Amino acid sequence: MTTRVATETFPMPDGSLGARLTMTAGRANSLEPGLLGDLASALDEAEAQDTSAILICGGRNFSSGGDVRAFHRASLDGEAVAYANAVVPRLQAIVGRLIAMPRLVVVAARGAVTGGSAGLLFAADLAVLAPDAFVQPYYAKVGFAPDGGWTALLPERIGAGRTLEWLQSDRRLDASALCDAGLATAVSDTPEMTAARLAAEGEIGTRLATKALVWDEARRARINARLEAETAAFLERIVQPDTALGMSRFIERIGS
Structure with a gap:
């Protein structure tokens, strides 16, 4: 069976293993149910290997x-809520899982990191970006409510005010600006090589203890509640007439 996430292990200095998960789906790794399911399975495998x-x-x-x-096709077929329920809760679960797991999570990204996929970046402990990498919300253009932790997790990273401004302005931040934002x-x-090197630096036990202190139970509970609120807002917005119009206009702009 074809998987949309390729997995391989690499050695860590302390003798443990690291796992490299590479998304290989079509349409620039669009967050469709299949990809999200394969990513969750790859995380299961990495945890089973005690990476x-x-x-x-x-x-x-x-x-x-x-x-x-x-999403637009599902909307035209009267299946918008069903399709959203097959996508958004899976993404939210992965975002919450990444900050909770007792493992160092590192992202290496090239090109576009847009919409809900930015949640994987927000949930990472470390990230390395190629010079052409950028993040843009796009929610204001399409009409979706934010998901992937844009309102649940990002305020913990950069503050509520900066999060709100970014979502309202729908600005594109390049790799340098994303570093400046923390x-x-x-x-x-070579972001993949640099990310693997950074993952191997430092005492892993201390790094994981630090992660557990930052993402403690109380903070995770607040974030999980906000992730649930994002899902509810997405489901409410996906059936609105202005959202259907926004999807149509967005598809027209980007072409077929």
Whole structure:
């Protein structure tokens, strides 16, 4: 059976294993149910192997977020809520899982990191970006409510005010600006190699203890409640007439 996430292990200095998960789906790794299911399964496998670090990578584009065309088709068929329920809760579960797991989570990204896929970046402990990498919400253009932790997790990273401004302005932040915001560690022409090197530096026990202290039970509970609120808002917005119009206009702009 074809998987949309390729997995391989690599050695860590302390003798443990790291797992590299590379998303390989079509349409620039759109967050469709199949990809999200394969990513969750790859995380299961990495945990079963008791890896101490997980490196999440993409291709030329890390991920373009939710597939607007698929949402639009579902909307035309009267299945918008059903399709959203097959996508958004899976994404939210992965975001919550990444901050909770006792493993170092590192992202290496090239190209687009847009919409809900940015949640994988927000949930990472470290991130390395290629010079062409960028993050843009796109919610205001399409009409979706934010998902993937844009309102649940990002305020914990950069503050509520900066989060609100970014979502309202729908600005595109490049790799350098993302480093300045504290959402990435470095810019590299070889982000995967640099990310693997950074994952191997330092005493892993201390790094995981630090992660557990930052993402403690109380903070995770607040974030999980906000993730649930994001899901509810997404389901409410997906059936609104202005959202259907926004999807149509967005598809027209990007072409077939």
